[in-house]
Amino acid sequence: MLITFEGIDGCGKTTQIKLLKEYIESKGLSVVTMREPGGSDFSEQLRNILLSSRHRVGARSELMLFEAARANLVDTVIKPELERGKIVICDRFYDSTTAYQAFGRGLPLDFVQKLNLFATGGLTPNLTIYLSISLDESKRRTSRPEFDRIEKAGDEFFLKVIEGYNYIARQEPNRFVVVDASGSRQETARKVRKVFDKFFEGFPK
Numbered sequence: 001m002l003i004t005f006e007g008i009d010g011c012g013k014t015t016q017i018k019l020l021k022e023y024i025e026s027k028g029l030s031v032v033t034m035r036e037p038g039g040s041d042f043s044e045q046l047r048n049i050l051l052s053s054r055h056r057v058g059a060r061s062e063l064m065l066f067e068a069a070r071a072n073l074v075d076t077v078i079k080p081e082l083e084r085g086k087i088v089i090c091d092r093f094y095d096s097t098t099a100y101q102a103f104g105r106g107l108p109l110d111f112v113q114k115l116n117l118f119a120t121g122g123l124t125p126n127l128t129i130y131l132s133i134s135l136d137e138s139k140r141r142t143s144r145p146e147f148d149r150i151e152k153a154g155d156e157f158f159l160k161v162i163e164g165y166n167y168i169a170r171q172e173p174n175r176f177v178v179v180d181a182s183g184s185r186q187e188t189a190r191k192v193r194k195v196f197d198k199f200f201e202g203f204p205k
């Protein structure tokens with residue numbers, strides 16, 4: 001089973017994945033977590049290139065590097081772990097590319113979606129948890145001295161990214177579950193556990 005977490009910077013993906021992993025493990029189930037871009041040696045190197053502010057990267061090269069990193073992660077880590085029967089939780093997956101590269105950067109949506117599925121070899125998440133917060137809340141949570149290349153994009157860009165996530169939520173309401181993540185860490189964790197429990201109950205064993 002593949003579960004992915006999505007949302008703008010600072011929405012709490014990393015925090016909530018750690019808490020959900022502990023919760024699932026407390027039920028005696030085996031979980032592996034990873035992040036995108038990254039999660040394999042090759043893809044972590046692409047991550048450094050993608051997020052470094054040293055490079056001027058155009059939207060098309062950005063898109064293809066994300067997909068290259070994703071294809072490698074799927075082939076070398078995600079699929080083998082799923083075959084071992086693990087619950088795989090990934091911090092971002094192809095919905096990020098739909099939101100950031102199609103809606104944010106303005107690349108053609110249908111092409112980005114095709115490329116997403118090409119990169120994953122058709123693998124789609126069984127459940128995606130979208131942690132929804134406002135742009136103001138995102139800024140409050142991510143105030144740090146150095147932003148990476150993508151974090152440096154302006155408000156207009158991030159509003160389009162949010163619009164992209166809302167679009168996916170309307171298109172795929174069963175897979176892509178919106179969780180209001182504006183409350184405390186524990187409040188959000190309770191909501192996430194509820195979503196997981198409901199999904200897990202209905203998942204064919």
Ligand SMILES: Nc1ncnc2c1ncn2[C@@H]1O[C@H](COP(=O)(O)OP(=O)(O)OP(=O)(O)O)[C@@H](O)[C@H]1O
Nearest residue numbers: 008009010011012013014015016141183184185188
């Ligand atoms: N519910 C919350 N309320 C307040 N602060 C939070 C909450 N959840 C997480 N934080 C804090 O906000 C910051 C961002 O959280 P986190 O790293 O989990 O988000 P993220 O979605 O993984 O961000 P990024 O996309 O940048 O990796 C961290 O400092 C974290 O401790």
Ligand SMILES: [Mg+2]
Nearest residue numbers: 013014015091
């Ligand atoms: Mg994170």
